[in-house]
Amino acid sequence: MSSIKIRKATVKDAESIQKIYKYYVEKTAITFEIKVPTVNEFRLRMEEKMNNGFQKYPYIVAEENDEVIGYAYTSPFIGREAYNWSAVTTIYLKNNAIKKGLGRRLYEVIENISKVQNITNLYACIGYPEKEDEYLTNNSKDFHEHLGYRLVGLFNKCGYKFNCWYHMVWMEKILNEHKSIPDPVIPFSELSSKKLLELGLVE
Template identity: 50%
Template structure:
């Protein structure tokens, strides 16, 4: 059942820590077990989640949405391609507790993520999205619609590239340009290098 957010309470965006691993894993577990939104078929352990958060934060932001002391969603950035020439491009990922969807939580998370990535000199956001040939109980086109709402545009599609729940699914790539592609581009900054700026400008900590 979808929950309602009390307008007197505020959804706050904060930096996730490895100690949040268990709560984040609970959100992700439902996506793995019940949907084709993620192509993972085995639920990562809490330890694996902790390691993922730790490794992500070495370079990129990992954010959580908190409502009444409960984590109701999270998002993060990761390397798009490991080659150094692609350092200015990242892949974005987002998961919202299914009880709190369509309440603006995802938009708030992505808005904050984008602000931080701009401070890091990132120029390109790329989203790798599971896509149904025909919508079914495991996968709809909601992810594509959400990313379109956030300013992403579809740039490519891979066909029948994933098999889950006895169905073949496609994958689409969507991108959003958030920076200038000038020559002599400054190197990207790590998340730690912009952490204090993010705290002061956007009150995210």
């Protein structure tokens, strides 16, 4: 793991990230997306999140020997203004890079950034099987529990993929104190290079 660096993602990473995501669309029910987005679609998704230089939320990649082997980002929770201090996490690893501590490392960086941004609540939306099968296990839920997330909601049989109905669960982690007057959320694009380095990101 010492040879792996974590840095800010750019739209130039779209092809590498799409290749990682493609496996989960085609081979698993971890994502409920059924059709693999094209590289251009993925690039547009990234551009939307990065919002022409004003980037509210982090989008990061893990790189080993100049190859992207994982990525993570946060995004708005629901989208209403009162939810401003909450965010949703997303993480995907290259299939042969799982169970090596990379997921935990990416999450540590995302959580460190979110804390500095004054985000109070992080949420994870996770596919969850009624009975484990070849497409979906309890691993993601268990992984989040190990990181301190707790189950806060269950949606019954809300996703249909591979001729099977799957549940979805929401998990929550509290990062910061809920002040009577919360500090404003600091956009990711306003964090200095020095601060990002302290939080685990390299240039």
